[in-house]
Amino acid sequence: MRIESSAAEILNTSVYEAWKSIGQRSDENIILGYRRQGEYICRGVDAVVKRALKNGEDVIVETLYFIPEALRAPNDPGVIAAYIYVSDIDRDQQMIMERSLYTHPSQPGDRLLPHAVNMKSWRVTRSAPASKGGYEPSTI
Numbered sequence: 001m002r003i004e005s006s007a008a009e010i011l012n013t014s015v016y017e018a019w020k021s022i023g024q025r026s027d028e029n030i031i032l033g034y035r036r037q038g039e040y041i042c043r044g045v046d047a048v049v050k051r052a053l054k055n056g057e058d059v060i061v062e063t064l065y066f067i068p069e070a071l072r073a074p075n076d077p078g079v080i081a082a083y084i085y086v087s088d089i090d091r092d093q094q095m096i097m098e099r100s101l102y103t104h105p106s107q108p109g110d111r112l113l114p115h116a117v118n119m120k121s122w123r124v125t126r127s128a129p130a131s132k133g134g135y136e137p138s139t140i
Helices: 005-011 015-021 027-055 089-102 113-126
Strands: none
Touching: 005 015, 005 027, 015 027, 089 113
C-alpha cells in the first residue's frame, strides 16, 4: 500500500508533536494536529473492523484517536463502540505512569507527562456529545 507523502509525514510523527505539522504550538493547533493524524488512523481502524465483520470475527480495537465523525464502522449494527473517559486528571496521569507495568514495558509513562497540556486539549475533541454524533463517555 502506498501512503501519500502528507500522510506519511504526520503518521511518522508522535501524537504529542502532531501540532508541528500545523504551525506554532497552541491549543487550536494541538487539536488540529491530533485530528489530522486521527483521520488517517481512523481509516485503518475502519479497515480492521470492516474485515472482522466480513470474516465474522470478534475484534477489540483500542485507540487514542476517538473521533466519532471520522469512524464509519460504528454505524454497523454488528459494532459496539465504547468510549472510556478518565475524568480525574490525577488518576489519568497515574494510569499513564503505570502503563509500563501492564501494556508498554519499553515506554515508561514519565516521558509522556510533559505532554499533559496536549492531553488536556485532546479531552475537548474526544468528548463529543451523543446528540452531535458522538458517544456518551463511560467515566472512570
